[in-house]
Amino acid sequence: MNEVYSGAQERLVIPGDRIENKGGLSAGSGIIKINGGFVATQLGHLMENNGVIYLQASNSTYIPRSGDLVIGFVTSMRSNLWMFNIGGPFEALLPMSLSPWNTQFGDLEEHMVVGDYALLRVQEVDSQHGVVCTMKGIGLRKISTGVVEFIGSNSTKLFIGAEGSNLQKIKEKSGCRITVAENGRIWLEGSDEGISMIRRISSHFSNSNTPYPNPDSIKNFNNDMEDL
Amino acid sequence: MGGYGDVELIAKDGTRLDGRSVDELRPVSIEVGVLPAARGSCRMTWGLNIAEVAVYGPMEAHPRKIQRPDRAVLDVRYNMAPFSTSDRIRPGFNRRSREISKVTAEALESIVMVEMFPRSKIRVEIEILCAEAGTRCCGITAAAVALADAGIPMKDLLVSVAAGKINDVVVLDLDKAEDNYGQADLPVGILPNSKEIAFLQMDGDLSPAEFDLAMEYNMKAVDEIHKIQIEALRSKYTGGDN
Numbered sequence: 001m002n003e004v005y006s007g008a009q010e011r012l013v014i015p016g017d018r019i020e021n022k023g024g025l026s027a028g029s030g031i032i033k034i035n036g037g038f039v040a041t042q043l044g045h046l047m048e049n050n051g052v053i054y055l056q057a058s059n060s061t062y063i064p065r066s067g068d069l070v071i072g073f074v075t076s077m078r079s080n081l082w083m084f085n086i087g088g089p090f091e092a093l094l095p096m097s098l099s100p101w102n103t104q105f106g107d108l109e110e111h112m113v114v115g116d117y118a119l120l121r122v123q124e125v126d127s128q129h130g131v132v133c134t135m136k137g138i139g140l141r142k143i144s145t146g147v148v149e150f151i152g153s154n155s156t157k158l159f160i161g162a163e164g165s166n167l168q169k170i171k172e173k174s175g176c177r178i179t180v181a182e183n184g185r186i187w188l189e190g191s192d193e194g195i196s197m198i199r200r201i202s203s204h205f206s207n208s209n210t211p212y213p214n215p216d217s218i219k220n221f222n223n224d225m226e227d228l
Numbered sequence: 229m230g231g232y233g234d235v236e237l238i239a240k241d242g243t244r245l246d247g248r249s250v251d252e253l254r255p256v257s258i259e260v261g262v263l264p265a266a267r268g269s270c271r272m273t274w275g276l277n278i279a280e281v282a283v284y285g286p287m288e289a290h291p292r293k294i295q296r297p298d299r300a301v302l303d304v305r306y307n308m309a310p311f312s313t314s315d316r317i318r319p320g321f322n323r324r325s326r327e328i329s330k331v332t333a334e335a336l337e338s339i340v341m342v343e344m345f346p347r348s349k350i351r352v353e354i355e356i357l358c359a360e361a362g363t364r365c366c367g368i369t370a371a372a373v374a375l376a377d378a379g380i381p382m383k384d385l386l387v388s389v390a391a392g393k394i395n396d397v398v399v400l401d402l403d404k405a406e407d408n409y410g411q412a413d414l415p416v417g418i419l420p421n422s423k424e425i426a427f428l429q430m431d432g433d434l435s436p437a438e439f440d441l442a443m444e445y446n447m448k449a450v451d452e453i454h455k456i457q458i459e460a461l462r463s464k465y466t467g468g469d470n
Contacts, residue, residue, distance in 0.1 A: 014461050015339075015376050016384035016421045032341075032383070034422075041341060041381040043461055058465050060379035061267065061286055089286035089300075089348040128297065128346055214261070215466065 012058070013040040019053065030055025062088045062153040062183045064131045068122040071148055071185035072133070074114050079106045084120065084133060087153070087183040092131035094120065099135050117143040119179065119187065139179075146177075146189035149198070153184035155205040155213045158221065166225055173228045174198050200224070235409040237394040244406070250399045251445050253389075254360075256453055258370065258460035260377050268378025270460070272370035275403060276360035279367050281374040282353045289349035300345035304333040306367055308356040328364045329354075335368055335388070335417040335427040341381040350380060361407035365390050365415050368427075373457050377464070383419070385457055386426055389449040390415035391442035398438050400445040414442045420454035423447065 013019065019031065019038040027033055030042045031053060040046070044057035064070065064086060072084035072092060082094040096103040101111050112118065119140050120133040135141070151159055160167045160180055171178055174197045176190030186202065188195050204221040205213060213221075238244055248254070254275030263269035266282035289295040294303075306328040310317050332354065340350065352375070354367040368388035375382060392402045393412040402410055412432030418425055434442060 012462060012465055014385070014458055015382035016419070018421070030381070034383070039383065039421075041383065042379055043376050043465065044379075057379050059268065059377065089288065089345050091288055129348070214464070 011046055012044070013046055013055065014043050015041055019046065021053070023051075025051055025053045028052040028054025030057060057154070059154055062086070064088050064090070064092065064122045064125055064183070066122055066125055068182040069179075070120050070122060070133070070183040071117060071143070071179070071181040071187055072120055072183075073117045074112050076114060077108050079108070082108060082112055084118070086120070086122075086131070086133070087150075087185065088131070090129045090131055092120070092122070092133045094118075094133045094135060098123065098133070100140070112142055117148055117187075119143060119181070143187055146187055147195060147199075149186050149188060149202050149206060151184055151186060151202050151205040152213070153182065155217075156180055156182065156184055158213055158218060159186070159202065159205065161225075169225065169228055170198060170201060201228075235395075235405075237406055237409060238397055238399075244394075244399065244403075246403055248401075250397060251448065253401045253449055253452060254403065256456050258373055258456055260373060260460050260464035266374075266378070268374045268376070268380070270370050270373045270377060272366055272373070274362065274366040274369075275401075276358055277356070277363055277366040278358040279363065279370045280355045280357060281367065281370040282351075282355075283371075283374045283378040283380065284351040284353075285378075286345040286348040286350050286380070289347060294349070295347045298346050299342040300340075300348045300350050302333045302336055302340060302342065302352060303349050304329045304336065304352045304354065304371070306332055306354045306356070306364070308359055308363065312356050312359040328367070331364065331427055331429070332368050332371060335386060336371060336375065338424070338426040339372065339382045339384050339386050339419060340375060341383065344381055350375075361402050361404045362390050362415070364388065365417075368417055369453060369457070373460060376457075376461055384421050385419070385454060386417055387420050387450045387453045387457065388415060388417040388427075389446050389453060391445045391449075393432065393434060393438060393442075398434075398441045398445065400449055412438075412442075414439070414446070416443070416446050418446065418450045420450050420457075423450075 017040040031038050042057045044055045070086045072086040074082050075085045076083045080096050084092045086092045123134040124132045174194035176194040179187040201224050204217040257273050259271045262271045263282050268283040272279045356363045365388040372386040391400045391414050392410050394406045394410040412434050414430050417427040
């Protein structure tokens with residue numbers, strides 16, 4: 001039988017671990033109730049906030065939520081919508097009515113074709129996990145300059161750092177414009193030298209031997225940040 | 229099960245041909261995160277068995293006819309590599325691999341929270357690189373670890389282990405000779421925390437008393453293997469500092 005963890009401890013738990021609930025906490029994401037007790041459903045760290053105990057998964061696929069800023073690429077088109085890969089389990093739709101252009105029915109390829117990247121915002125996620133995106137909003141656009149790198153949705157917090165400290169430092173040193181999307185893709189715009197520098201730093205996550213930030217990649221990333 | 233009950237598989241002092249006692253497992257080890265391209269992966273060695281498992285997804289289920297509107301589909305493929313045994317195995321699916329793939333998918337469905345990913349697919353690839361006996365147990369146990377590594381929400385891990393009967397004695401974890409010449413084999417898949425049975429198969433005959441003893445051995449082994457699963461997962465995510 002697994003150990004029983006106090007809810008207040010920030011400890012690594014694995015699926016099936018029972019979590020002790022001493023202080024009348026309620027279950028948040030990654031935690032289910034079985035026979036009145038809390039059980040972890042994913043591998044990750046237990047967190048507690050405002051009476052809610054939840055799990056910060058160490059490795060999880062990106063699950064789109066309404067309001068997320070994402071970078072996607074067109075995988076297919078219909079007469080009135082584009083289908084985007086946003087790195088999640090489900091493809092996202094961009095209806096022509098939510099694009100920034102005055103598009104005519106059947107003329108979508110005038111603006112974006114299969115393979116084109118765009119900065120989008122998730123407008124709606126329905127109960128069947130149907131994802132609708134929008135390109136109407138400040139900063140949302142088709143990506144036609146710079147490069148898009150993948151660092152993984154589990155690494156974005158580390159990449160940004162506390163209150164954006166890491167991101168700010170990388171921006172200053174590289175002189176590049178960086179957009180970090182919640183689906184783990186980053187858009188880099190700037191000089192070749194600056195982009196190369198960012199790619200070297202982000203490679204700790206993108207070329208890691210695991211798809212999640214493991215202790216080695218975190219250590220190497222932190223070392224690089226100190227050396228900047 | 230060869231059913232040759234007259235082959236001597238247990239010495240007079242009660243030890244088996246490989247020196248194990250009747251309720252002893254072969255050496256088991258698990259390594260997590262061995263395949264960088266996969267979302268979750270693991271390599272498990274169990275005696276001379278070596279299994280590698282890769283998990284991809286959840287992803288959009290294709291072809292669309294396999295999509296379920298209320299849950300994810302577990303697409304499990306169990307395969308023995310051509311070089312996994314001394315007799316070369318013809319590559320591709322066969323009756324046995326189809327059966328084990330189906331059994332594995334149904335066993336894993338009892339732990340994976342498939343209702344969280346409607347219309348999607350979770351791909352589990354189990355490749356047996358070296359086979360001795362008990363490859364389905366090895367594959368299922370490794371698959372549960374790889375799913376946890378992939379961050380797939382699960383109610384519990386899953387441990388699969390087999391007990392059997394040789395020379396009218398109930399033993400745990402049959403090796404190749406015992407599997408070939410033994411009298412019965414009882415592989416089970418058990419949720420280690422709740423002790424629920426996710427799958428159970430039986431080849432050969434066991435009396436009710438022998439069945440109870442075999443299940444007792446299996447339950448004891450589940451706890452042992454579960455500890456190894458936990459240790460492997462923790463060490464990968466904490467760099468061994470736990």
